[in-house]
Amino acid sequence: MILRRLSLRAHSRAELARALTAKGIDPEVQQELLDRFEELDLVGDQEFAEQWVESRHRSRGLSRRALAEELRRKGIDADLVTAATSTLDRDDEVRTATAVAQRKLRSMASVSNPVVVRRRLSAALARRGYGTDVALQVVNDVLSDRGQEDEGDAPDHGHYE
Structure with a gap:
């Protein structure tokens, strides 16, 4: 057995x-x-x-x-x-989270609302255990690379005072 x-x-x-x-x-x-x-x-x-x-x-x-x-x-x-x-460092996590976010973003091609896109990307990363700091950095980078930066129109749900 x-x-x-x-x-x-x-x-x-x-x-x-x-x-x-x-x-x-x-x-x-x-x-x-x-x-x-x-x-x-x-x-x-x-x-x-x-x-x-x-x-x-x-x-x-x-x-x-x-x-x-x-x-x-x-x-x-x-x-x-x-x-x-401990073999994984922050750079490894950011690289992997970026790949996850890019795959997710490709699957959301029909979603035009930047708030919804940002929320879904953040949720996909959270489900894989990424903290807010990594998720925010990756989502911002992926969206700006794609030209979908929401230019301040959407509230930043990742920062808590």
Whole structure:
């Protein structure tokens, strides 16, 4: 069962332990199995976390914050989460958020209201875990590159006093 799961994708030790528990495997046997798989380098939370961050950041455009949350849900230790997500810096996040915003903007070609465009772009970035500072910078840059700067007509919903 473990090998079948690992053949589909890498898993954290905690994910595999939950799967073994669901199958009714004794906790002592689980420990032995997982220890042996670790010895064989088939299971390793550090490698899993690093691969997860690289893959999900590239393919889904997720922010460090969103990736950290996913890793915590997968049972990865906080220190390993920090180490894995620290490989991404603000420039990486801005580049990836820009790509996400540009894709979203292309899908909204028929939307002419700049307030709606700005709101939808900001929401798309927020769903991927980007903070207000990155989202505002990226939305402003993407819209100005496209020539859709709303020139102050729309309220700036990103700044709170």
